[in-house]
Amino acid sequence: DIQMTQSPSSLSASVGDRLTITCRASQTINSDLNWYQQRPGTAPKLLIYGASRLQGGVPSRFSGRGSGTDFTLTIYSLEPEDFASYYCQQTYSPPFTFGPGTRVDI
Amino acid sequence: EVQLLESGGGLVQRGGSLRLSCRTSGFTFDMYGMNWVRQAPGKGLEWVSSIVGSGGSTYYADSVRGRFTISKDSAKDTVYLQMSSLRVEDTAVYYCARRGNYVAGAFDFWGQGTMVTVSS
Numbered sequence: 001d002i003q004m005t006q007s008p009s010s011l012s013a014s015v016g017d018r019l020t021i022t023c024r025a026s027q028t029i030n031s032d033l034n035w036y037q038q039r040p041g042t043a044p045k046l047l048i049y050g051a052s053r054l055q056g057g058v059p060s061r062f063s064g065r066g067s068g069t070d071f072t073l074t075i076y077s078l079e080p081e082d083f084a085s086y087y088c089q090q091t092y093s094p095p096f097t098f099g100p101g102t103r104v105d106i
Numbered sequence: 107e108v109q110l111l112e113s114g115g116g117l118v119q120r121g122g123s124l125r126l127s128c129r130t131s132g133f134t135f136d137m138y139g140m141n142w143v144r145q146a147p148g149k150g151l152e153w154v155s156s157i158v159g160s161g162g163s164t165y166y167a168d169s170v171r172g173r174f175t176i177s178k179d180s181a182k183d184t185v186y187l188q189m190s191s192l193r194v195e196d197t198a199v200y201y202c203a204r205r206g207n208y209v210a211g212a213f214d215f216w217g218q219g220t221m222v223t224v225s226s
Contacts, residue, residue, distance in 0.1 A: 036213075095167050095168070098143075
C-alpha cells in the first residue's frame with residue numbers, strides 16, 4: 001500500500017500570508033495526487049487534481065506542483081475562508097490513501 | 107447539478123450491522139466509480155471502499171475488508187455500504203464521493219455525510 005505523509009501537521013498564519021504544504025508518497029504515484037480542503041463540519045472539497053490542475057471554481061491563489069513522490073500545495077495570499085484543514089490523496093492505485101492532514105489556523 | 111445524498115447512519119451496538127445508502131443525481135451513474143470515505147471524530151479522512159462504474163470491481167481498506175460490502179443499484183442510481191461486525195473504531199462520519207473521469211480520477215463530488223456511532 002502507498003503511504004502518504006504531510007507536513008506540517010498544523011500551522012498558524014495570517015490573512016495575506018503565503019503558505020506551502022508538503023505531501024510525500026512512499027512510492028512513485030506519477031501525478032495522481034489530489035488536494036482537498038475541509039472546513040469544520042462540512043464535506044471535503046476538491047481543490048487540485050492531477051498534482052497541478054485547478055478544479056473548476058477554485059480561486060487561482062491555490063497552486064499545486066510536483067510529480068513522482070513529492071508534492072506541494074501553495075496558497076498565495078491567504079483569505080479568511082482559507083482557514084481550514086487540507087488533505088492530499090493519491091489515486092494512483094487502491095487503497096486511495098489520504099495524508100494525515102494539515103490544519104491551518106489563524 | 108450533481109448531488110449525492112447519504113442516509114442510513116445511526117447508533118448501533120458493537121457487532122451489529124448497518125446499511126448506508128448514497129442516492130445520486132445529475133450525472134450518468136454507470137459512467138463513474140463511487141467511493142466511501144470516513145472520518146472519525148476529530149480525525150482525518152480515511153478511504154474505505156470503491157466500486158467501478160460497471161460494478162465489476164470493488165476495493166476495500168484493510169480495516170474493513172471482510173466486514174463491509176460496497177454495491178450499487180443502477181436502476182436507483184444508488185451506491186450502498188453494507189457494514190457488519192461493527193466495531194467501536196468504525197464510529198465516524200461516512201461520506202460517499204464520486205470519482206471523476208479525468209486526470210488522476212480525483213473525488214470531485216461529495217455528499218454531506220452520515221454519522222455512524224458504534225457503542226460498546
